[in-house]
Amino acid sequence: MMATDQLTRTFAALADPTRRAILTTLRERGEASVTELATPFDLTPRAISKHISVLESAGLVSRGRDAQRRPSRLRVDPLVEVDAWLEDYRAVWEHRFTALEADLDADNTPTDDSEESS
């Protein structure tokens, strides 16, 4: 209904600890099948399979074929997009940090451009 854009799908996919754990495993191991990915969790393989589908829809994972196995691999492109999205906000907190530094350097003369510590 929301014609979900890429960034929205990415954030939605990341908003689940199980899925983030799957990504961590893939980052560390390179690739893994559904059953391999399922072992650490108290969930049915089917549930893990569905989580992988969500990750795949978000472009965070691609699947290959190895006999019956459908090994998943990490794809970082959506994360690069998140990184880019963060850029403008990163500027905010770095500005605040340097503003604080400036205050210290200037021996307790607080700047007053309408923002505080965050």
Added chain:
Amino acid sequence: MMATDQLTRTFAALADPTRRAILTTLRERGEASVTELATPFDLTPRAISKHISVLESAGLVSRGRDAQRRPSRLRVDPLVEVDAWLEDYRAVWEHRFTALEADLDADNTPTDDSEESS
């Protein structure tokens, strides 16, 4: 039900274009009331108010008091946490980039440590 951790709440809050747009406005304008934030959207002020509540629960926004207005301000701490979470993945794509560079430098001798272009 899921005892949602901070990162999960943050990603869930960011997984909505309206909420991300609100954050953008706050980043640009410094602060804004519910009615001010509502104007660009085809939504009732109440809906925007609820979005702000979600952002506030995720720690992405704090609210002050100015007469009847409850101006919201951006708080970047959860975004810093996202940035930190990204760090390990950033290493992945930077490694892949430098690996590609190395391949080019080595005059088309592909590395074979089990990863390709992503």
Added chain:
DNA sequence: GCATTATAGAACCTTCTAGTTCTGGAACTG
């Protein structure tokens, strides 16, 4: 061909989400 393994489809349930409307309270304006 038969049994086994790995996975996806289908149906179902329960909980959460994003929105609405209507009501009410708190703070300003005159």
Added chain:
DNA sequence: CAGTTCCAGAACTAGAAGGTTCTATAATGC
């Protein structure tokens, strides 16, 4: 005080999310 403005609480709804189980299919091993 009366009216207005800004906002949150309450109740409701439709649909999405996350899980289950049971069934089906595809590939391998014998």
